Amino acid sequence: MATELRMCVIDDIKTVVEGIASQIDWEAHGIRIVGTASNGEKGVELIHRTEPHIVLTDIRMPKINGLDMTREVLKKFPRTKIVFLSGYTDFQYAQQAVQLGAFDYIVKPYTPKKIIEVVLKARESIQAEMGETQRYQEMERKLRESLPYLRQEYFQLLLQFRTTPEQAARRWDFLNIGLERERFVVTLMEIDQFAEQTETLPVQEVELIRFTVQNILEESLRRFTKGFVFRDHTNRFVAIFNPPDSLSVEAISEQCRENVQKYSRYTISLGLGEEVTAIHQISHSYAQALAALSYNFYTGGNTVYSYRDMSPVQQTAPRYSPEKEKELFYCLRSGNLPKACAIVDELFEETVSVSVPPAPETVKGYGDELAYLINRVFSEKLTVEEMKQIERHLMYIKNLSSFKLKELQENIKKLCRIGCELIQKRHVEDANQVVEQVIEHIRQHAASNMTVNDYAKLVYLSGSYFANLFKKVTGMTVIQFVTSERMEQAKLMLIEGKQVQEIAQSLGYEDRPHFSELFKKHTGMTPSEFKQLYSVKG
Template identity: 45%
Template sequence: MIKRTYTMVVIDDIRAVVNGISRDMDWSELGIDIVGTASSGEGGLALVKKKLPDIIVTDIRMPRLSGIEMMRELRPQLPHAKFIFISGYSDFDHAQEALRLGAFDYILKPFTPRQLAEVVKKAAEELERERQHSEELSDMQQKLRESMPLLRQEYLSLLVRFSAQPETLRRRWEFLQMDMQSSPLAVVVLEIDHFVQKSEEIPVNDAELLRFAVQNIVEETVLRVAKGTLFRESVHRFVLIINTGDGASALGIAEECRENAERYSKCTVSAGVSRTVQELDELPVAYQQAVEALTYTFYTGGNSVFFWEHITQRPEVLPRPDADLEKELVYALRSGNAGQAEKLLLMLLETAGKTEALPSPDSAKALCVELAALIRNAVPELAGSPELTELMKALTSPRAVLNDLRESLKQLSKLSCAQVQSRLQFSAQEAIQAAIRYIREHLHLNLLVGDYAAHVHLSTSYFSNLFKKVTGLSVGAFVIQEKMEQAKLLLAGDRPIAEIAESLGYEERSYFSDVFKKTTGMTPTEFRAAYGPRQGNG
């Protein structure tokens, strides 16, 4: 469907033909506007140059300047105009030539108005299709221009991850009109420190503003000294590709970005810096170097910059921790000595880390997990406890840094020792209660402290100290106290005092009486008189 009006001129050296076409036909119904006529080739040429019509209906053969010659001259100026030639049978060969030269169509004399209208209508429809295609193309080009920043980001994101042929990369680089040179290049990977934790504590808008602020700071910092492109890789990570050279050091730029982020935003950033590469197809390697360098913030906790070349001499595997220290740690844990266990744990961490260069973060994390397993195995009672589950989760968290792991190990050590102390305390209570029962059942025997200790399978000294810690009395004092309490119960009856003394392990009544009086303030006779059975008065 034709949506606009197209202009047309009519050129023929026979005026009647011109008038018949221009005046006797209703072109407005087809969306055609006749903007001029001419009766010669020269006049037609001047007319077309002035009016620049969409459709040109012209006789193919005219004196001095034919329709074909006119088309040849006008075609560069009007590449999209539609030439329709009027031709007689004798000019058929010329009409065919005109088509080869780019004419839209031709019509043979004599023709009816309807025949000419059909050809003009087809020309207008073709113009409409071309116009729509041009508009669509223009719209696509506009959208392409608008989406160019996103296309550049997508391209760079793929460029640093996947390999491709250098020529393909170069053509794409030129198509996207990258505002930097394709060589030399370095990659810097930056992260907003602890952003995941921060984003959970602040509104979503504030988190986005924080990311936007960091991005602006980095871009402004870079553009002051070098050409570079920054794109966001994830919620807290950016990738920066920099043109190095001319005094621009990627490491120096990264350090300045870190300083400015700390100075002008409410957060800090860390960065990993690659070596400089010369070709676009080397960028994936440079990107991996920058990512690997960034992992070394594990040791600092953030606000730091690491250069890949500075970490290449790292030991791949940490030296094995001191076996004797490990044994001492296990002993300290199993005895519940929290202070000693923590001291030994830190010594193990420091000893293993005494290398000329920082070991890889993965090997340091593996050491921490091994120490956690050592602690867990030393104290089986920990198995299944919620606290252990949480600490092991923290120890294996991908976001954990060295200080986090060290703190988690200390907490695990304290938890283990507390568990052991709780068990030991419970066991001590059970042992003392068993000893007390044994004492009460054997008050008639004059047993020694060692006899009671042997009954509960403890050494005499440890048992003595533990007994006093639990009961508040020495073993001897407790035995006497129990004997005197039993004596009181017996004296309330009518058994002879000498027999009571013997049943409590006292061979001499006098010694029994002395101990009883010292304990109660009364002799056995006085106690019985006060509390013993009463004789009836009949």
């Protein structure tokens, strides 16, 4: 809907004023008469009171003429369109008025049609200006809404790329950044275990968590100094602030850490860069903050790490004991998971228990190397199909972009567990096959009086190892199983009607009383009682 325009009519001739104001249907043209005046002085008062868009006025008037009125009105209302009514004798005055900023003039004698024509031309000019103003205001609104994103983008560029002091300052002014232009510190703030804690949450809830943490950080920082906080990663924020003289940056960062822990269900790790003096040096402080934050690899989080407190990192790559490496591989080949995990813990303890800990990236590289060695050991013992599960977890370890020492250690041990369980399964299958082979022989040769060593020789094992293996699989000793199998066969033969003496001899017992004694011990009945129990009565 078009905006209704306001218009004043000023002339010292009453009939002129009434004719213009009353006899023309201005409302049909979207214009409302908001007042009339009979001289320049009253006209100025009217204009100040009603702030019209259009003023239709005579040039020659008592007290204040049209030219003086134009100067005064346009000084305060530069967008007001002033249209003069002038006679031929006033023509030079009218031209002078236009030079002063009046919109147009109408020379007497004028008709309603001519007045309407000029006023509507003024209306079009006003509407065009209004449209331009609205477009400008819309651009300003969009710019205001975009400023946070533009500032974030600008700071992200400053963090990553070099710039000149002049270029940095120009952009700083345009974005109206509310920080002092000297002395900056960059702090990186990372939500601990963010991926693990949010992997099952909907997107809206994850976004709410990030918004909450960022808001806490902004409020915490605002209490002490001027700063700007923005997201740098899914779970990471950057704070750029002017360090105050009254409080250390470490103390400010500790306050941020405590507030996040207190007012949310999460904890954060913070890495502090050193102070820099100028805008174009911010990238240096960011690189230092990134290096400091990487040391949450050792602690697992909820800690402040300052670059200035970091010792020079160990330059040589950590090496583990060759003897322990061999011992680990022996355990893996045999499927001894508890011992393998204990050795992995010892290897990591050796790596990090030094006066100057290695850089986190170095330890991650060490973990990758150890994982590949473990994978190679298992590949010598397992089938291609069995190795697929191990290789999937190996790739998982390799592709983890952000994890802690404990997590790396646990994932290496998980790799050991997957492989050892497969080897143990293989051992069980092999053991079952060996024992089943002997059991089949016992069933087919129940009468043979073989020793444990004799059975062990059948499957190419030592007597003691075979005896332990047999008991582990069956829950019985070899002799117990042989006796049990003979008694089961004896039952079948008794039911078939065979004589006890015949059965005893066929099962390798030369002494019938001894056989009967074993049978009763096994079944709770003598052979005769068992036979009578199951015989058909005539």
